[in-house]
Amino acid sequence: MNNIFIGGYGVGTDFPEYEITDGEDKGFYNIRFRHGGLWLGYVPMQHKVVHFYGSAKIGWGKGRLRTDNDTRFSDRVLS
Numbered sequence: 001m002n003n004i005f006i007g008g009y010g011v012g013t014d015f016p017e018y019e020i021t022d023g024e025d026k027g028f029y030n031i032r033f034r035h036g037g038l039w040l041g042y043v044p045m046q047h048k049v050v051h052f053y054g055s056a057k058i059g060w061g062k063g064r065l066r067t068d069n070d071t072r073f074s075d076r077v078l079s
Helices: none
Strands: 006-014 017-020 027-040 054-066 072-078
Touching: 027 072
Parallel strands: none
Antiparallel strands: 006 027, 017 027, 027 054, 054 072
């Protein structure tokens, strides 16, 4: 049982504003991503300096895009 770990995680964007300066789609865009969930893993032979491990993150989140004219596109995701 000492080789298995269970935890949680959360990630998101820190500074989500981007500017496209040329082309048909130029303008300011506010792009935000948030994701969090359960983190499961297995670490055999952790007493060795070099060792393999495996993990999986199972969770849910949201992606959102807001354009200059305040049009908002949003979607919820499960991964």
